[in-house]
Amino acid sequence: METTIGEFLRTRRERITPEQVGLPPGITRRRVPGLRREEVALLAGVSPDYYQRLEQSRTTHVSDHVLNAVAQALSLSDVETEHLRNLARPTRSGAEATVGSLPGAVVPDEPLVRLLKTMGDAPALLLNARLDIVASNDAAEAVFDVSSMPQPRNAARQLFLHPEARARYSNWETIAAETVAQLRLLTGRWPDDARLAALIGELTIRSEPFRRLWATGDVREKRLGVARILHPVVGTLEFDYHMLTVPARPDRSLLTYLPQPGSSTAEALGVLLSWVAHRPKDGQDDAAAARSPMGRQ
Numbered sequence: 655m656e657t658t659i660g661e662f663l664r665t666r667r668e669r670i671t672p673e674q675v676g677l678p679p680g681i682t683r684r685r686v687p688g689l690r691r692e693e694v695a696l697l698a699g700v701s702p703d704y705y706q707r708l709e710q711s712r713t714t715h716v717s718d719h720v721l722n723a724v725a726q727a728l729s730l731s732d733v734e735t736e737h738l739r740n741l742a743r744p745t746r747s748g749a750e751a752t753v754g755s756l757p758g759a760v761v762p763d764e765p766l767v768r769l770l771k772t773m774g775d776a777p778a779l780l781l782n783a784r785l786d787i788v789a790s791n792d793a794a795e796a797v798f799d800v801s802s803m804p805q806p807r808n809a810a811r812q813l814f815l816h817p818e819a820r821a822r823y824s825n826w827e828t829i830a831a832e833t834v835a836q837l838r839l840l841t842g843r844w845p846d847d848a849r850l851a852a853l854i855g856e857l858t859i860r861s862e863p864f865r866r867l868w869a870t871g872d873v874r875e876k877r878l879g880v881a882r883i884l885h886p887v888v889g890t891l892e893f894d895y896h897m898l899t900v901p902a903r904p905d906r907s908l909l910t911y912l913p914q915p916g917s918s919t920a921e922a923l924g925v926l927l928s929w930v931a932h933r934p935k936d937g938q939d940d941a942a943a944a945r946s947p948m949g950r951q
Contacts, residue, residue, distance in 0.1 A: 658711060658741070659708065659709065659711055659738070659741040659742055660709040660710055660711065661871065662737065662738065662741055662871055662873075663694075663708070663709050663724075663728070663738075664709070664871075665869075665870065665871025665872075666728045666730065666734070666871065667688045667689045667690075667691070667694055667728065668687050668688035668689075669688060670688050670689050670728065670729060671687075671688065671689075672689060672693060674729075675689070675693075675697060675727070675729075677689075677693055677696075677697075689728075691705055691706055691709065692705075694724065694727050694728065697726075697727035698720070698723040698724045698726070698727040699723055700720060700723065700724075704720075705724070708720075708724070708742070713742075716742045716743065718739075721735070721738055721739055721742055722735070724738065725738055731873075731874075733839060733873055733874055733875045734873050736839075736842070737838070737839055737842045737873045740842030740843055740845070741842050744842075744845040763780070763788060763789070763906070766780055766789070766900065766903070766906060766908070767780060767788075767789045769908070770789055770790070770791050770908065771791050771792075773791055773793070773910065774791065774792065774793060774927075775793060775923070775924075775927065776791075776793055776910055776911060776912055777790075777791065777793040777794035777796070777797045777798065777893070777910070777911040778790070778791050778793070778794055778908060778909065778910045778911070779794050779798075779800075779809070779908075779909045780906060780907075780908055780909075781809060781906070781907045781908075781909055782905055782906060782907075783840055783843070783844050783847065783850065783904075783905040783906075784808070784840065784844075784847060784849055784850040784853055785808055785809040785810045785833070785836070785837065785840075786806055786807065786808050786809075787800060787803070787807040787808065787809060788906070792927070792930070793923070793927060794911075795930075796926050796927055796930045797883060797885065797891065797911070797923075797926070798822075798883075803816075804816075808853065809833070809909075810833050810834075810837060810853065810857065811853065811856070811857065813826075813829065813830060813833055814830065814857050814860075814861040814863060814864045815857070815860055815861060821884065822883055822884055822885075823881065823882065823883060823884070824882040824883075824884055824890065825880065825881070825882045828879070828880075829879075829881060830863060830864075830867060831867055831872070832874060832876050832879060833876070834864060834867040834868055834870075834872070835867075835872040835873055835874035835876070836874060836875070836876040837850075837853075837854060838868070838871070838872065838873045839873050839874065839875060841854065842873075844905070854868070875897075876897045877896070877897050878894065878895060878896050878897070879894075879895055880892065880893070880894060880895070881893045881895050881911060885922075885926070887926060887929070888922040888923070888925060888926045889922065890919075891913070891919045891922060891923065892913070892914075892917070892919050893911035893912060893913055893919065894911075894912050894913075894914070895909060895910065895911050895912070896909070896910050896912065897909050898910065
């Protein structure tokens with residue numbers, strides 16, 4: 655499903671009332687909520703015809719001055735303004751670009767995977783620009799059971815299409831909204847990624863919650879937040895998560911989950927990792943399993 659500039663601007667117009675931007679409510683009945691196109695044009699200092707052509711993707715070489723004026727008129731955040739620029743002037747780089755064609759001094763995945771593995775006590779995932787899980791460390795495997803996810807392992811697909819993922823997050827609605835807003839941002843950054851477009855199309859068809867959240871038009875950079883996870887072995891775990899971008903590899907992000915020091919989560923995570931480290935391997939008997947730190951599960 656392609657994200658169009660008209661779709662994005664319409665959702666941004668609908669969330670603002672004339673009173674919020676100092677305009678009179680008008681004497682005629684409004685057919686749609688929020689601002690009309692001509693009101694946005696007035697606030698941005700452009701002609702109604704030009705703004706209409708902008709929403710219809712019929713303009714070329716839109717200046718930064720116009721885009722910034724429209725962003726200010728619609729009270730867009732910095733991330734939403736970036737998304738507006740991406741839609742108005744797509745870079746056509748695409749997440750399918752090869753490593754050699756990406757800008758800057760690009761690094762392969764191998765050093766990033768090694769970095770991931772050194773974070774032994776903190777669950778961490780290496781994601782690409784469509785939220786595929788490129789790699790995970792042992793702590794992430796213990797918490798999220800990454801190896802059991804169906805291929806291709808994708809954080810958004812797992813979140814929306816697999817019931818066990820929904821049951822695992824006590825704040826699923828918050829995580830889901832953040833994920834959809836991040837996906838919309840990625841569609842602007844990587845407009846030629848056919849697999850990203852296919853993922854969004856699949857989720858739109860198969861998941862009603864995804865359709866509902868996608869229709870809001872929200873755009874956010876997923877940088878930090880809180881994840882509350884209901885683990886089947888150690889119970890509730892609460893992490894501060896941080897999404898770290900890789901400057902030398904713009905199509906990669908490192909997602910880390912950190913417990914508060916000294917918290918019950920830190921203690922439970924330590925117990926879980928110890929249990930995993932001493933868990934009997936496949937083929938060992940049930941008596942050995944019963945002697946593991948957590949007993950038989």
